[in-house]
Amino acid sequence: MRVTSLLCALPLLLAACTPENAMTAAMSPQPTDGPSPAQGRAALNPAPRQAYELLLTLADVPGPFAQVEGVAQYDVVNEDQCGHVNPLTGAAERITHQQPVALEQVGPGQYRGRVYLDLMLDEDYYGRGVCQWQFSGAGTLLKATGAAGETRFTAFIDARAIAEGQTVTRLYPATDYPRVAEIDDYGQPGKADAGSYVATLRDQLFSATLQANKVDN
Structure with a gap:
């Protein structure tokens, strides 16, 4: 279990704390996320039924990716009624949990x-009331070999896009593969529009596309 306010304080995050930003932080190199006694423990449903198949498709990649990881994110939506109250601010802290998702390669560039x-x-969890969890979305992390210092290419599809049957495609400059010389562990979330990149990079882009399809029970 993680507290979102702590995730947002990480120096890797430069924007407002959203599920996608929290996902990026969660997939950054961080110490093991063990819950403290004060936080309680996130409990998993032993028999979940609302299954979706997460599909990741890579195109025009500049090289292999030995590390391909997935994660599903869940957030408590009623933290004001159930969350731990920070004694310094008097406000309840949001609670988020990231669960690893095993990604199996099923074809060239397909997982x-x-x-x-x-x-x-x-x-x-805190003796203040029942915390209500909500699925927020799923993300992926790609690294060339998995070695320290390599660029972390990330993508995220939120729950609304999944419910509406949409796909999400992120574009990345091949020049950031396998690493950015000046920045260790560079986090590259990509962009949705090739036009957002300078002209010299637009013919050097590769993509990661995420979609999720409901699994019939």
Whole structure:
């Protein structure tokens, strides 16, 4: 279990704290996320039923990716009623949980995994009331070999896009592969529009596309 306010304080995050930003932070090199006694423990549903198949498709990649990881994100939506109150601010802290998603390569540049919308169990973690979890989306992390210092190419598809059957495509400059010389562990979230890049980079882009399809029980 993680507290979103702590994720937003990470120096890797330069924008407002959204599910996608929290996902980027969660997939950054960080210490093991073990819950403290004060935080309680996120409980997983032993028999989730709302399954979606997560599909990742890579195109025009500049080289191989030995590290391909997935993660599903869940957020508590009623933290004011159930969350831990920070004694310094008097405000309840938001709670978020990231669950690893195993991605299996099923073809050239194609990977598949499974996420569950109902993976988390609503429970009373702080003695203030039952925390209600909501699926926020799923993300992926790509690294050339998995070595320290390499660029972390990330993508995220939120719950609304999944529910509406949409796909999300991110474009990345090949010049950032396998690493950015000046910045270790550079986080590259990509852009949705090739026109957002300078002209000299537009013919050197590769893509990652995410979609999720409901699995019939």
